[in-house]
Structure formats: C-alpha cells, structure tokens
Amino acid sequence: MGLTILLVSLIQVFSRAPRLAPAPEPGAVVPPLPDTALTVVLPAYNEAANIGPCLTSLLGSEAPCTDWRVLVVNDGSTDATAALARAAAAACGEAGQRFALLEAGPRPAGERWVGKNWACTRAMEQVNTPWVLFVDADVRLRPATLRRALGQAIAEGADLFSLAPRLRCDCLAEWMVQPIMASLLGLGFPIEAANDPASAVAFAAGPFMLFRREAYGAIGGHRALAAEVVEDLALARRIKAAGYGLRYRLGLDALELRMYGDFASLWEGWTKNWLLGLDGSVAKALGAAAVVLLMFSGPWLLAPAAAIAAALLPAERLPWLLALALAVAGIALQLMLRLWTRSQFQVPLTLWWLMGAGGLVVAAIGPTSVWRTLSGRGWTWKGRPLA
Numbered sequence: 001m002g003l004t005i006l007l008v009s010l011i012q013v014f015s016r017a018p019r020l021a022p023a024p025e026p027g028a029v030v031p032p033l034p035d036t037a038l039t040v041v042l043p044a045y046n047e048a049a050n051i052g053p054c055l056t057s058l059l060g061s062e063a064p065c066t067d068w069r070v071l072v073v074n075d076g077s078t079d080a081t082a083a084l085a086r087a088a089a090a091a092c093g094e095a096g097q098r099f100a101l102l103e104a105g106p107r108p109a110g111e112r113w114v115g116k117n118w119a120c121t122r123a124m125e126q127v128n129t130p131w132v133l134f135v136d137a138d139v140r141l142r143p144a145t146l147r148r149a150l151g152q153a154i155a156e157g158a159d160l161f162s163l164a165p166r167l168r169c170d171c172l173a174e175w176m177v178q179p180i181m182a183s184l185l186g187l188g189f190p191i192e193a194a195n196d197p198a199s200a201v202a203f204a205a206g207p208f209m210l211f212r213r214e215a216y217g218a219i220g221g222h223r224a225l226a227a228e229v230v231e232d233l234a235l236a237r238r239i240k241a242a243g244y245g246l247r248y249r250l251g252l253d254a255l256e257l258r259m260y261g262d263f264a265s266l267w268e269g270w271t272k273n274w275l276l277g278l279d280g281s282v283a284k285a286l287g288a289a290a291v292v293l294l295m296f297s298g299p300w301l302l303a304p305a306a307a308i309a310a311a312l313l314p315a316e317r318l319p320w321l322l323a324l325a326l327a328v329a330g331i332a333l334q335l336m337l338r339l340w341t342r343s344q345f346q347v348p349l350t351l352w353w354l355m356g357a358g359g360l361v362v363a364a365i366g367p368t369s370v371w372r373t374l375s376g377r378g379w380t381w382k383g384r385p386l387a
Contacts, residue, residue, distance in 0.1 A: 007333060007340065010187055011340065013186060013190050013191065014250075018249050021151070023254075024144065032068075033151060034066055036154070038133060038146070040069070040070045041071050041124075041132060042070060042071065043119035045075040046079045047079075048084055050138050051072070057141045057142075060143060061143055069099065069100065073119040074119075089101075100126075102123060104118055112226060115228075116136075117222040117223075124223075130213050130214070133211075134209045134210075140256045142254050149163060149254070156245070158245045159214075159244035161209075162208055164249070164250050164252070165207055165252070170258065170261075171260075172263075173266045174266065176358035177266060178259070178260075179347065180362055183337065202240040203233065215239065219238040233277070252344075267361075267368075268380060270362075271365055271369040271372050285370050288366060298359075300357075306320045306321070
C-alpha cells in the first residue's frame with residue numbers, strides 16, 4: 001500500500017510540476033540578456049575531485065547576460081582545490097577575465113559558522129551585481145543553463161529561482177540509497193505547493209539558487225543563517241515568509257548533480273540532514289525511517305521467508321503463499337518506481353534490485369541522524385564539526 005501510494009503520488013506531483021523553459025533549438029542564435037549582470041558564486045571546501053569539471057561547465061556556458069563572472073571561494077581547503085580552480089580557468093581561457101578566486105579566510109572567533117555559510121557571506125562582500133547564483137561544486141551545467149534560468153527568473157519576477165537537478169549515481173552506495181531519497185524528497189516537498197504563494201511549503205535546491213540581490217540582502221542572506229546546517233531550506237522559507245517570489249522548477253535537462261562519491265560521504269551527508277530535513281522532529285525522523293524499512297526492505301525480506309515457510313509448513317501453506325504474493329507485488333512496485341524514474345529523469349535501472357538493501361541503510365540513517373544531531377557526536381560535514 002505504501003509503495004502504491006508513493007508511486008501514484010509521485011506521478012501526480014511531477015505531472016503538474018513546473019519546469020525550466022525549453023532550451024532553444026540547436027543552432028538558434030540567442031543573444032545574452034542586456035541591462036543586467038550576474039555573479040556565479042561557487043563555494044568550495046576540499047573539492048579537488050569536483051572543482052575542475054564544475055568550473056569548466058560554468059565557464060563554458062553560453063553568455064547569460066552581457067556582464068557576468070564566476071567567483072570561486074576557497075573555504076580553507078587543505079587539498080588542491082584552489083590550484084585546480086586556477087588551472088581549470090586558465091584552460092578555459094578565462095583566468096583574470098570572467099574568473100576570480102577568493103580566499104574565505106578564518107571564520108570569526110567565538111561565532112558558530114557551519115557548512116558553506118561563511119564562504120557565501122564572504123563572497124557577497126565582493127558582489128554588486130543585481131543577480132547572484134550560488135552553485136555547488138558537485139554540479140555540472142549544460143551550456144544554455146545560465147541563460148535559460150536567468151531569463152526565466154526575470155520574466156517570472158522571481159526573487160529566488162531554484163532548479164531541481166538530475167541525480168547522477170556512480171558508486172554502489174548511491175545506487176542503493178539515492179533513488180529512495182529522491183522519491184522521498186519529491187513527495188515530501190511537492191514542487192507545486194512550493195511555487196504557490198498561498199502555501200506555507202517552501203523548498204529550494206541548494207546546488208542551484210539564483211537570487212535577486214536585493215531580496216537576498218533583505219532577508220539577511222547566509223550571514224543571518226550562520227549556524228543553520230540546512231541553509232537552502234531556511235533561505236527558501238525566509239524568501240517566502242517575507243512575501244518574495246519563490247520559483248522552484250525542474251531542471252533535469254539543464255544540470256546534473258552527483259552528491260556523494262562513496263559510502264562514507266553518503267552516510268555523513270544524510271545523517272547530517274535527515275532529522276533537520278524533517279523539521280527537527282524525532283518522531284518524524286524515526287517514523288520515516290521505519291516506513292522506508294517496511295516499504296523497501298520488507299518485501300525482499302518477506303519473500304524468501306514466506307517461500308521457505310510455505311515449503312516447510314504444508315498445513316499453513318495458503319497464508320504463507322499469500323504473504324509471498326504480497327512480497328512479490330511489493331518488489332514489482334519497486335521496479336515500477338524505477339521504471340517511472342527512468343522515463344522521467346533518465347536514471348537507469350542499474351542495480352534496482354538493491355533497493356531492499358538501500359532501505360536498510362536509510363532505516364539506519366534515521367536513528368543515527370537523531371543521535372548525532374541531538375548529541376553533536378559525529379555530527380560533521382566533510383570532517384568539520386557542526387555542533
């Protein structure tokens with residue numbers, strides 16, 4: 001029943017979800033937008049594996065407007081992030097032109113700054129353009145993405161224009177967990193409601209947040225959220241609560257996101273966000289983890305158990321065969337969910353049968369997130385403590 005409700009609800013939600021306006025036809029000449037300017041801010045901490053490809057995709061963009069640049073903020077990286085950023089810019093022929101590198105410097109003593117809030121705040125001290133876009137280093141943009149997003153944001157009168165990216169999975173841990181998480185996010189934060197000014201629902205995707213500079217400053221920006229771990233959700237809520245225009249769109253053909261490169265970073269990332277993403281409610285966090293366990297792992301655990309019981313207990317075969325049929329139906333629904341995801345988001349069926357194992361991982365993420373968030377022990381992001 002839970003899987004059926006999830007699948008039907010996702011189909012309904014995404015059939016009505018607003019999307020980024022279509023890209024121009026190949027070969028079409030679209031001039032950059034006049035009379036405006038854009039700064040793309042890329043905060044980076046130990047992003048040696050990502051900074052080069054991300055920056056290359058940004059600097060290789062079609063001009064969104066006549067005046068635009070990319071500002072990389074090195075947030076105290078201990079790896080080669082800064083050097084690789086300079087090398088990527090030089091390879092694109094943009095060193096000293098549309099590219100700049102800013103060292104964020106140490107965080108203020110006696111103040112609690114978490115995540116990328118300090119780097120973004122330092123960047124805004126250098127930004128005076130009417131539009132500013134915050135992107136993450138694990139994002140890859142298509143050439144027309146900046147122009148499409150900026151043009152639509154201006155046309156719709158948006159103050160915050162955010163795009164939901166297409167998730168990319170490469171490692172085993174991602175194939176187990178990310179399709180489940182994407183389904184839960186799609187249902188938990190309905191795009192239609194987020195775009196409705198009359199609804200209290202507010203959501204934005206942190207990897208791509210395009211602000212009108214004036215509105216960003218009016219809500220206090222990242223500086224007002226120095227200690228906020230899930231800052232993208234907090235920014236979206238502030239924009240909407242202040243009466244500004246929030247536009248959250250599907251951008252599946254415009255940008256791609258690979259969140260985690262291995263199990264360790266996936267575990268750290270989701271245990272960081274799970275409780276806070278569920279409004280800090282312990283009951284919701286534990287309840288959601290239990291539901292995921294039942295829906296995704298339950299059928300895979302029940303099927304062999306029911307088959308063995310039916311074979312060994314002939315007097316009780318009928319109820320066990322019914323249980324086996326229900327388990328097989330649950331597995332079939334998981335396959336249907338992945339088939340729908342493939343048709344909508346171009347996510348392959350790769351290792352779809354590991355969703356049962358993924359349910360076990362998510363079920364463990366729930367209580368672990370509660371413990372880490374409330375106790376502060378092990379609550380980190382990229383090794384930096386959050387408590």
